[in-house]
Amino acid sequence: MEIWRTAWRNLWRNRRRTLVTLAAMALALCVMILYSGLLGGYLRDMERNITALEVGDLQVHAAGYLDDPSLHTRIAQPEALLARLRAGGYRATPRLLAWGMAAAQESSAGVSFRGVELASDSGVSSIHRRLQQGRWLDSADPQGIVIGRQLARILAVSPGAEIVALSQGADGALAAGLFRVRGVLQSIGDATDRAGVFMTAAAFRELFVLPGGAHQIVVRRPGTLALPAAAQAVRAAAAGLDVQTWRERMPTLASLLDSARGGMLVMFFIVYAAVAILVLNAMLMAVFERIRELGVLKALGVGPGGVLALMLAEASLLSLLAIAAGAALAAPFLHYLQVVGLNLASLAGVSFMGVAMNPVWRAHVNAAVFAEPILALLLIVAAAVCYPSLRAAFLDPVQAMRHS
Amino acid sequence: MEKQQTPQPESIVEIEAVTRVYRQGAHEVHALRGLNLQIARGEFTAICGPSGSGKTTLLNVIGALDRPSSGSVRLEGRELGNMSQRERSAMRRDRIGFVFQSYNLVPVLSACENTEMVLALQGVPRAERRAQVLRLLGEVGLGGMEQRRPDELSGGQQQRVAFARAIAAQPAVVLADEPTANLDSENAARLLDLMERLNRERGLTFLFATHDPRVMARARRIVRVEDGRVAQDELRPVA
Ligand SMILES: Nc1ncnc2c1ncn2[C@@H]1O[C@H](COP(=O)(O)OP(=O)(O)OP(=O)(O)O)[C@@H](O)[C@H]1O
Ligand SMILES: [Mg+2]
Numbered sequence: 001m002e003i004w005r006t007a008w009r010n011l012w013r014n015r016r017r018t019l020v021t022l023a024a025m026a027l028a029l030c031v032m033i034l035y036s037g038l039l040g041g042y043l044r045d046m047e048r049n050i051t052a053l054e055v056g057d058l059q060v061h062a063a064g065y066l067d068d069p070s071l072h073t074r075i076a077q078p079e080a081l082l083a084r085l086r087a088g089g090y091r092a093t094p095r096l097l098a099w100g101m102a103a104a105q106e107s108s109a110g111v112s113f114r115g116v117e118l119a120s121d122s123g124v125s126s127i128h129r130r131l132q133q134g135r136w137l138d139s140a141d142p143q144g145i146v147i148g149r150q151l152a153r154i155l156a157v158s159p160g161a162e163i164v165a166l167s168q169g170a171d172g173a174l175a176a177g178l179f180r181v182r183g184v185l186q187s188i189g190d191a192t193d194r195a196g197v198f199m200t201a202a203a204f205r206e207l208f209v210l211p212g213g214a215h216q217i218v219v220r221r222p223g224t225l226a227l228p229a230a231a232q233a234v235r236a237a238a239a240g241l242d243v244q245t246w247r248e249r250m251p252t253l254a255s256l257l258d259s260a261r262g263g264m265l266v267m268f269f270i271v272y273a274a275v276a277i278l279v280l281n282a283m284l285m286a287v288f289e290r291i292r293e294l295g296v297l298k299a300l301g302v303g304p305g306g307v308l309a310l311m312l313a314e315a316s317l318l319s320l321l322a323i324a325a326g327a328a329l330a331a332p333f334l335h336y337l338q339v340v341g342l343n344l345a346s347l348a349g350v351s352f353m354g355v356a357m358n359p360v361w362r363a364h365v366n367a368a369v370f371a372e373p374i375l376a377l378l379l380i381v382a383a384a385v386c387y388p389s390l391r392a393a394f395l396d397p398v399q400a401m402r403h404s
Numbered sequence: 405m406e407k408q409q410t411p412q413p414e415s416i417v418e419i420e421a422v423t424r425v426y427r428q429g430a431h432e433v434h435a436l437r438g439l440n441l442q443i444a445r446g447e448f449t450a451i452c453g454p455s456g457s458g459k460t461t462l463l464n465v466i467g468a469l470d471r472p473s474s475g476s477v478r479l480e481g482r483e484l485g486n487m488s489q490r491e492r493s494a495m496r497r498d499r500i501g502f503v504f505q506s507y508n509l510v511p512v513l514s515a516c517e518n519t520e521m522v523l524a525l526q527g528v529p530r531a532e533r534r535a536q537v538l539r540l541l542g543e544v545g546l547g548g549m550e551q552r553r554p555d556e557l558s559g560g561q562q563q564r565v566a567f568a569r570a571i572a573a574q575p576a577v578v579l580a581d582e583p584t585a586n587l588d589s590e591n592a593a594r595l596l597d598l599m600e601r602l603n604r605e606r607g608l609t610f611l612f613a614t615h616d617p618r619v620m621a622r623a624r625r626i627v628r629v630e631d632g633r634v635a636q637d638e639l640r641p642v643a
Contacts, residue, residue: 002517002524009512296508299469300522300569301497303490398470401504 003306007313010286021282022322025377028275029326030333032268032373037334037363038342039264043257044364050253052126053188055246056218058231060238065215071098071170074213075241081217082120084237089222090230093120094214096204100167100175102147102197104155111151112195113165115204124220127188127198134159134183142203144182148196152184159183165197169209177207268376275377276384283315283388294392295400304393311389319381323374330370337363415478416576416609417443417466422475423632424461435461437632438475443577443611448603450612450623458632459613463579466611467500468492480576497525501570505582507562509554515541515565516550522573533572540568544598560591567595571602577609584616592618 011018051057060081065073075081078094085092096115101108118139122128128136132149145163147155157163161181169175179199187193205211217238221230227245235243247254287294294307341362363369424436435458443449443466451459464470465477468484469492477484479499487495496502509518516537523533541550544564554562563583570578578599584592600622602608612619620626628636 006510006512013512292508293510296504297510298493299467299496299502301493301495301525303493306525398464401508 003309003313004317007310007317010290010310011314011317014286014289017282017285018318021278022318022325024278025275025319025322025381026325026329028271029322029373029377030330032271032376033327033330033370034333034337034363035267036264036373037337037365037369038361039260040364040366040369041337041341041362043260045358045362046253046257049189049358050246050250051220053130054125054127054192055249056124057221057227057246058219058234059244059246059249060217060219060234061215061242061244063240063242066242066244069097069099069215071168071208071210071215074210074215075217076213078214078217081238081241085217085219085234088233088237089225090234091120091123091220093117093124093218094201095121095216095218096201096208096210097215098167098204098208100165102151102155103164103166104157104161106156107154109151109154110195111147111165111197112191113167113204113207114196114198115201116198117201124218127185130186130188131183132186134181136183137198137200138182139200139202141180141182142200142206143177143179144199145179145203146183146185146198147181148185148193149187150193151195151197152181154194157181163197165207167208169207171209173209175207175209177203179203264372265376268373269380272376272380276380279315279318279381280384280388282318283311283385286314287311287388287392290392291395291400291403294395295397295403298395298397299401308389308393311392312385315381315385315389319378323377326377327370327374334363334365334369338365414445415442416445416447416480417441417611418476418478418481419462419466420476422462422465422472422477424458424465424470425473434632436465436472439629439633441627441634441637443609445576445609446603446607447625448600448610448623449625449627450614450620451627451629452614452620453629453635455615457629459629460581461632462629463581463611463613466577467502467579468495497522498573499576501573501575501578503563503566503570503578503580503583505585507554507559507566507586509562509565509569511554514551514553515546515557515561515568518554518565519568519572521569526573537568537572540572541565544568545594558591560587560594563587563591563595564598567598571608577611579611579613581613582616583612584614584619589618592616596622 060075062073062075082092082094094117098113100111100113102111116137118137131146137144137146152158155163159181163179163181165177165179167175185192185196188196219234221227227247231243231245297307341360343359344361345359419439419441421438421440422436423434423438426433426435439458439462451462453459461470465472466479468479468487472485479495484492484495510521513521519541520533520537523536538550541547544567546561546564546568549557549561554565557565584595587595596619599610603610612623614620624640626638626640627634
């Protein structure tokens with residue numbers, strides 16, 4: 001169409017102004033794409049840390065356990081439920097939980113004991129790969145335990161050290177055992193870092209005199225299934241038991257992660273507001289400089305729609321160029337952030353609301369990382385372009401041509 | 405009464421008791437004060453008069469650019485005063501050719517593109533209008549300059565492009581507001597020669613608003629406007 005050719009030429013009438021506006025738009029878009037990618041990566045890592053390291057997608061407890069976590073409130077037949085879940089494509093592992101004390105040579109601390117079924121746990125949680133020192137549990141070493149990083153510091157122990165575990169068994173008698181530290185975990189999350197003591201399920205049962213049952217079943221859903229659907233299916237399979245998603249287990253964190261996306265929108269509009277002002281200025285100038293010419297067009301019989309189309313075509317071309325330039329500029333940086341990432345080693349061990357942050361912050365790249373900032377830019381440009389274009393479209397040709 | 409022998413030439417423009425009042429803040433400017441005028445097909449008429457007498461206003465009203473405050477303006481029998489914006493816009497596109505003092509070409513478009521603009525608006529197919537426009541530009545003496553932008557053309561050449569643009573869509577009337585004011589005598593003569601020829605050969609109707617004696621010397625009718633009214637209306641013998 002003629003309109004696009006004319007718009008293209010008009011765009012380059014004031015080369016410098018167009019280039020400045022274009023550069024600002026492209027730069028803002030580039031920043032927002034990188035920001036969006038990093039935020040996406042952060043949210044993904046947070047969710048992964050929550051679901052893959054500790055909480056799982058879903059947790060099953062015996063009714064009443066969460067309100068009053070007692071050694072005696074157990075899922076009586078975990079094997080049947082586990083079999084049913086696994087048949088449905090879920091990964092699931094039972095856990096045994098208790099509180100007590102751990103004493104080393106120098107000091108002691110209140111701890112949370114966790115009995116882990118090694119074979120199934122490694123399919124559910126990646127915690128066995130998150131060791132800072134030593135090695136993960138081994139069924140051949142029933143006295144070996146793995147402890148949280150903070151706890152190791154409090155107790156001043158490292159792999160090889162002996163620890164005495166003290167608590168009360170299910171039989172009401174004192175439960176005491178001598179263990180040896182096999183491994184110390186990386187930062188996992190506040191609770192685990194400060195108090196986590198992992199042992200094999202068999203060792204746990206012996207220490208606490210617990211022949212059967214489990215306190216908790218941690219469930220990971222099949223990748224294709226959405227969380228609410230998975231929750232519904234697991235609830236149906238676990239009648240009489242208490243099934244919660246990680247979002248229900250950590251509601252504050254879940255809503256915080258949700259609102260991070262909203263925060264990004266706010267950020268978009270703040271960064272783009274500056275761009276909008278530049279675009280508005282450029283378009284107003286373009287209309288003002290050309291007021292006589294636009295009057296002539298209208299005198300020759302170009303209707304308001306035609307003038308509007310011309311102005312919008314100019315804005316569209318400008319936006320397209322800005323999108324191409326901004327995306328091209330962002331692509332290599334985004335690739336770097338995705339592959340290499342930002343090294344946060346200096347912040348090692350920092351956690352956010354009890355969930356550890358990864359030492360390397362990588363961007364997550366998908367279509368939305370580009371689409372959302374581009375869409376926001378287009379919306380802002382459309383808003384900025386409305387007024388100048390409408391002014392141009394509805395100007396009075398006689399007045400416009402008297403203008404010199 | 406006997407019927408007239410010679411048929412009354414068809415009126416293209418009929419203006420009756422037209423006023424145009426501009427409001428400028430508190431006071432009013434009466435640009436036209438009850439003006440009457442008829443222009444027949446094929447006329448070559450100059451409207452003259454002192455500055456501020458209402459010449460431009462009159463052309464704007466005839467050209468459906470401006471609306472009279474009262475009175476009636478008919479173009480080819482159609483009343484312009486009560487037309488909608490859209491109808492007036494279509495009227496300008498299809499029935500009126502404008503030539504302005506300062507050429508007013510679109511600077512980013514070539515001579516050819518400027519000339520074919522109205523045809524494009526009318527939806528004439530590309531190849532057809534190209535052929536038409538190339539012929540027309542040749543006719544106004546701009547053969548070989550079709551691809552030049554306005555800033556690559558002299559003032560006289562630009563005004564001839566503007567003229568080609570005005571007549572490309574075969575308007576009922578060409579309204580030219582001081583078309584020669586920015587031209588030297590050679591270019592003015594060339595433009596006027598061209599206009600006279602098209603008036604003669606094609607019966608194209610011309611209405612000038614001008615102070616220029618070079619234009620008035622060629623006009624076959626001179627309407628003198630003073631104070632928003634016709635003060636004198638004089639037919640001149642064809643030279
Ligand atoms: N848009 C307007 N707003 C206010 N006043 C106007 C407007 N257009 C014209 N006028 C006034 O109306 C009167 C007639 O103006 P017009 O332009 O028609 O005169 P003209 O005969 O063409 O003059 P010139 O020979 O200088 O071109 C003048 O007093 C002018 O100031
Ligand atoms: Mg005038």
